Amino acid sequence: MRAAPPLRLQVCADRRVQGLVTGLALLACAVLLLAIGQHLPQIWPAVLLLPVVAVMAWRLSVALPRRLRWDGQAWWLATPPAFQGEQQVSLDVVIDLDRWMLLRARSSQPRSTLYLPLAQDHHLETWGALRATLFAAGGGARR
Incomplete structure (x- = not known):
C-alpha cells in the first residue's frame, strides 16, 4: 500500500x-x-x-489560524504567532458534510483537544487531497 x-x-x-x-x-x-x-x-x-x-x-468564538500538516506518517499542528512549535496530533473526523468537516485534533498532552472546522470554500486546491489523506492514510483520521 x-x-x-x-x-x-x-x-x-x-x-x-x-x-x-x-x-x-x-x-x-x-x-x-x-x-x-x-x-x-x-x-x-x-x-x-x-x-x-x-x-x-x-x-x-473566533478560531485562531492554525497550520495542519501531514508528513506522510503523522499529522502536525502549528499555532500562531510564528507557527514555530509544531506538535504531533491524532485527527478524528467528528462531522463530515462533504463540503464541510469538523476535525478533532488531540495531542499527547492532557486537555489539549482542539476542534478544527474546515470548509471546502477555504481549501479549494487541497480539498480532494485532504479528504483522501484523512480517510486513507494509515494512522491518520478515525471516524
Missing part, C-alpha cells in the same frame, strides 16, 4: 461557524431568561443584555 503524499493547509476562521456558535449562545441565553422570567418577572429587563451576549459570543 502506498503512503499518502505530504499535505499542508492553513486552517482559518470560518464566519459561518462563528455565526452559528454566536446564534446558539444567544439562543441559550434567551431560553434561560425565558425560563427564569416565568418565576421571577422582575428579571425581564435583563433582555436588554442579549446584544452584549451576542457581541461577547462573536468575539469568543
Whole structure:
C-alpha cells in the first residue's frame, strides 16, 4: 500500500461557524431568561443584555489560524504567532458534510483537544487531497 503524499493547509476562521456558535449562545441565553422570567418577572429587563451576549459570543468564538500538516506518517499542528512549535496530533473526523468537516485534533498532552472546522470554500486546491489523506492514510483520521 502506498503512503499518502505530504499535505499542508492553513486552517482559518470560518464566519459561518462563528455565526452559528454566536446564534446558539444567544439562543441559550434567551431560553434561560425565558425560563427564569416565568418565576421571577422582575428579571425581564435583563433582555436588554442579549446584544452584549451576542457581541461577547462573536468575539469568543473566533478560531485562531492554525497550520495542519501531514508528513506522510503523522499529522502536525502549528499555532500562531510564528507557527514555530509544531506538535504531533491524532485527527478524528467528528462531522463530515462533504463540503464541510469538523476535525478533532488531540495531542499527547492532557486537555489539549482542539476542534478544527474546515470548509471546502477555504481549501479549494487541497480539498480532494485532504479528504483522501484523512480517510486513507494509515494512522491518520478515525471516524
